[in-house]
Amino acid sequence: MKAAFSVEDLSFRYPSSKEDTIRRISFEVYEGEIFGLLGPSGAGKSTIQKILIKLLGNYRGTIKYFGKDLNSLSNSYYEEIGVGFEVPVHFSKLTALENMKFFSGFYKKRANIQELMERVGLWEYRNVKVAEFSKGMKVRLNFVRAMLNHPRVLFLDEVTNGLDPKNARIIKDMIAEYRAGGGTVFLTTHLMNDVEQLCDRIVFCVDGRLVETSTPRDLKLKYGKREVKVEYRKNGNIESAIFPLDGIGFNNEFQDLLRSGKVETIHSCETSMEEIFILVTGVDLK
Amino acid sequence: MKNLLKLTAGELARLVRYKILPVSLVTSVIWIVLFLYLPENEALEVAPLLIIVDVTVMSVLLLGASHHLEKQEGTIKTMMVMPVTLGQILAAKTASSMILALESAAVTSAALFFIHKISFNYAVLFLFVLIAAAAHAAIGFALSLKSRDFTGMLVLLVGYMFLFTIPSFLFNIGLIDEKYEWLLMLSPSHSASRLIISAVTGNFDAVLTVTGSLYLAILTAALFKFAVYPGFKDNAIRG
Numbered sequence: 164m165k166a167a168f169s170v171e172d173l174s175f176r177y178p179s180s181k182e183d184t185i186r187r188i189s190f191e192v193y194e195g196e197i198f199g200l201l202g203p204s205g206a207g208k209s210t211i212q213k214i215l216i217k218l219l220g221n222y223r224g225t226i227k228y229f230g231k232d233l234n235s236l237s238n239s240y241y242e243e244i245g246v247g248f249e250v251p252v253h254f255s256k257l258t259a260l261e262n263m264k265f266f267s268g269f270y271k272k273r274a275n276i277q278e279l280m281e282r283v284g285l286w287e288y289r290n291v292k293v294a295e296f297s298k299g300m301k302v303r304l305n306f307v308r309a310m311l312n313h314p315r316v317l318f319l320d321e322v323t324n325g326l327d328p329k330n331a332r333i334i335k336d337m338i339a340e341y342r343a344g345g346g347t348v349f350l351t352t353h354l355m356n357d358v359e360q361l362c363d364r365i366v367f368c369v370d371g372r373l374v375e376t377s378t379p380r381d382l383k384l385k386y387g388k389r390e391v392k393v394e395y396r397k398n399g400n401i402e403s404a405i406f407p408l409d410g411i412g413f414n415n416e417f418q419d420l421l422r423s424g425k426v427e428t429i430h431s432c433e434t435s436m437e438e439i440f441i442l443v444t445g446v447d448l449k
Numbered sequence: 450m451k452n453l454l455k456l457t458a459g460e461l462a463r464l465v466r467y468k469i470l471p472v473s474l475v476t477s478v479i480w481i482v483l484f485l486y487l488p489e490n491e492a493l494e495v496a497p498l499l500i501i502v503d504v505t506v507m508s509v510l511l512l513g514a515s516h517h518l519e520k521q522e523g524t525i526k527t528m529m530v531m532p533v534t535l536g537q538i539l540a541a542k543t544a545s546s547m548i549l550a551l552e553s554a555a556v557t558s559a560a561l562f563f564i565h566k567i568s569f570n571y572a573v574l575f576l577f578v579l580i581a582a583a584a585h586a587a588i589g590f591a592l593s594l595k596s597r598d599f600t601g602m603l604v605l606l607v608g609y610m611f612l613f614t615i616p617s618f619l620f621n622i623g624l625i626d627e628k629y630e631w632l633l634m635l636s637p638s639h640s641a642s643r644l645i646i647s648a649v650t651g652n653f654d655a656v657l658t659v660t661g662s663l664y665l666a667i668l669t670a671a672l673f674k675f676a677v678y679p680g681f682k683d684n685a686i687r688g
Binding site for chain 1: 452455459463466467519522523524526527529530531532533534685686
């Protein structure tokens with residue numbers, strides 16, 4: 164698989180800081196995958212993203228973008244990437260369409276603004292000033308802004324934060340379609356639901372270091388309990404029992420319960436992504 | 450060049466939408482009304498002062514307002530990830546500020562002509578207005594970047610005016626002796642004032658005019674290179 168980004172031994176220190184914010188990290192983001200960068204606040208996620216989108220320079224180590232040194236790339240790099248910031252980034256006194264037309268005008272490759280805005284449900288509000296938009300509408304417009312140039316790599320920061328489930332689903336579907344079309348996504352988020360539904364691979368960033376890189380499925384297997392929880396009805400009450408997953412086909416007690424016809428639910432006791440986040444980073448999401 | 454034109458057009462469009470250009474025009478209209486009630490000789494004395502106020506104070510104020518609004522909206526950050534350079538973004542903002550200053554000088558000049566039939570070398574005036582406006586755009590940026598919000602910027606501007614603009618004004622109304630003019634030339638406000646008064650009245654002191662022009666040009670370059678450019682980038686990244 165071709166690497167969109169190869170990061171090797173990356174360290175970064177802000178001029179005002181005595182210590183490195185990013186400490187000798189290495190990772191690869193493959194073309195056509197959704198790569199999630201997770202971690203608690205202040206872990207260095209935003210700094211890594213700012214370095215990759217060339218807002219921050221003067222880093223140590225090497226970063227290659229499709230084999231080319233990131234430092235050697237000119238501003239034409241921005242023709243290839245789309246950046247969706249977490250906070251709204253629009254001219255509030257201009258309408259949504261005026262904003263999109265202004266930003267779109269600087270790119271050689273231009274996406275169809277109407278199609279994008281229709282998809283996220285904003286086309287009917289195209290002539291409304293952004294100042295009158297709700298938070299969710301601004302988040303959706305941020306996503307459209309990031310997609311304006313048919314980017315090869317999409318950077319998204321908390322892309323569904325503040326969206327209702329229906330609109331979050333639309334954005335996630337669009338991201339999945341973008342990936343299916345060969346696009347690469349670098350996703351920064353603390354919303355574990357997004358991680359589970361979108362990411363092919365994730366990496367946890369803690370205190371400027373990367374502590375765990377894997378797929379959501381492998382992480383769930385690694386940190387999960389190999390058990391099955393069964394809820395069943397007994398004498399009118401709901402009761403539950405836990406059985407080891409290994410050898411469950413030969414577990415007589417489990418088999419008897421199944422045959423009794425009183426089973427109401429069966430759940431494998433896999434660890435949730437939230438629990439994994441807490442286990443890996445040592446920080447509660449709440 | 451194409452990007453610079455697009456950025457400048459965007460800046461000007463936003464100046465209208467954010468009511469900055471209309472406010473500047475209203476100020477010019479106030480000056481016109483003033484000219485209607487002033488005799489010709491007094492109008493000629495007051496006109497350069499009005500242009501000076503517009504170029505040295507109003508332009509800094511309007512630039513600060515626009516900068517802090519954009520900072521609040523986060524738009525500077527998103528412009529930094531477009532295929533344009535930071536130099537182009539700053540040049541477009543400076544150009545729009547210069548156009549604003551030119552508009553004010555043009556309206557004042559037109560009012561003088563149509564009300565009192567006073568005319569002067571407009572090309573020289575507009576050239577000097579552009580030089581002064583560029584320097585004050587750089588000063589406006591520097592003050593905006595040093596302040597947390599628009600109120601903080603106003604405080605800095607008042608301090609700047611006490612130090613540089615008011616002494617120049619006192620000189621222009623004869624309260625400071627002429628022998629101190631060379632010292633006053635260190636004030637960007639006074640250098641701008643010297644150039645604009647010379648253009649309107651036609652009384653040029655060659656050495657002071659050249660010195661004023663060079664000083665403002667060097668100050669503009671130095672401020673952009675050492676204060677505005679690095680500060681702007683840092684500000685945009687931090688949001």
